[in-house]
Amino acid sequence: MKHWLLVFLCVAFSTGLMAGEVGSDCTFKGKKLAGKVQFVTSFPDFKVQIVDSFPDLKVKKVTSFPSECGKWQEVTSFPDFKVQIVTSFPDFKVKYVDSFPGVP
Template identity: 85%
Template sequence: MKPFFFILLTMILTVGLFAGEVGSECTFKGKKLAGKVQFVSSFPDFKVQIVDSFPDLKVKKVTSFPSDCGQWQEVTSFPDFKVQIVTSFPDFKVKYVDSFPGVP
């Protein structure tokens, strides 16, 4: 019974370490985190929490040419990826910035 709890505890701690990890190439789940984004209430590609400190990604909202890491242009159709804003259990956390977007 003890080995079972040890294995279970190890699995829980390991999953917690990797949650919210944005790659240094500015990707998550194989998708680049720059481009046209559609905010949805269901069936998102990513669940995101907006924070003021310790973000996984700094995001700058732009109106055109969202090509660099962390630059998001909000659209209502033909997005590069879909995002749902949540208050708990996000895939990763973002902070909106006016300059220097990207992986902190």
């Protein structure tokens, strides 16, 4: 019985059934998680939960040059991606930081 459980867990991890993981290349569902972001209440690209510990991505809010992983510049038009802040069932979790943004 334990053998089948181990096989199932290996298959689940290898096929990506475990959601919420940001790739080591700083992407989620093929989109780079750096750039200009618009916060919306509906029709987001990603649903994000703000946490204090165990984030999937560390985010630094910047006012210019949001080209590195985890650097987000808030805009009201022409975003690279749209984010909705939620308290449950997020696509991934973020923690706001002042330094060292990116994948933990």
